[in-house]
Amino acid sequence: MKSVLFFATILLFVSCKDAKVEPVKISGQQININPEIEKNDSIENFIKPYRDKIEAEMNEVLAFTPESMFKTDTDLNTAIGNMMADAVIEIGDPIFHERTNKNIDLALLNFGGIRSGINAGDITTRTAFNIMPFENEVVVVELSPDQTKKLIDYLVSAKIAHPFSGLKIELNSDGNLQSALVNNEQIRNDRNYFVATSDYLLKGGDNMTFFENAESVEYLNYKLRNLFIDYFKVHDTIAPIQDKRFTQRKN
16 A cells, blocks of 8 residues: 555656646736835844944044045046045055065056045045945056056046146146156156056056056055045045146146
8 A cells, every 4th residue: 555655656746747837927016115114123123233333433533624625626636636646655655665665656546436525524434435435456557668658648638637646747738748757757768667556447447558568566455445544544634735746838
């Protein structure tokens, strides 16, 4: 009797397994997320300590700025862009020097990478996340003199406020290159230059193809956002200005 039952069970299993089962009807319902949906207390109680901790960290005051800064304030260089590029050299250069016994000559970021402005008043951790929400990291790229000149040609052609530091560019009244200095010196043909930038631009972001044939690349393993947080922490007051690093002569 048991063997008969066993055999019948196997037949049933095989027949069910081999049978083609197709859905007769599929239905769905859209549920809009709105304030009228009641909270699930157990989930809310589980999440709340983590949310409160994150909010406290994001709202931590790191520095102060007396004036607001936005990337659209001026045409060729802006206070916020200048601050960001200067911060990359100030914070990144000691790390690079310790590893390689060399120094960063200049820094270059991109205009589109600045995702928010900074309002006058307290600068918090959230400020750093707002201006740099991406996971981009700092890299130091070694460029030949010719590649460095292509970097300058790119900036002259773009004529927008890509943040840079350690470099001074002057255009004539027609918008063509008048002069370019790296650390107040003409570009030398007997040495390479070390440019701090982001891994996004290293890969050709914003058509910065002059990085493609770099002589060497040093990854600092340092996110740009974290670098700005550390920069804010060591400066009580942030008061950068638009300066003469990228200018055009008048007629």
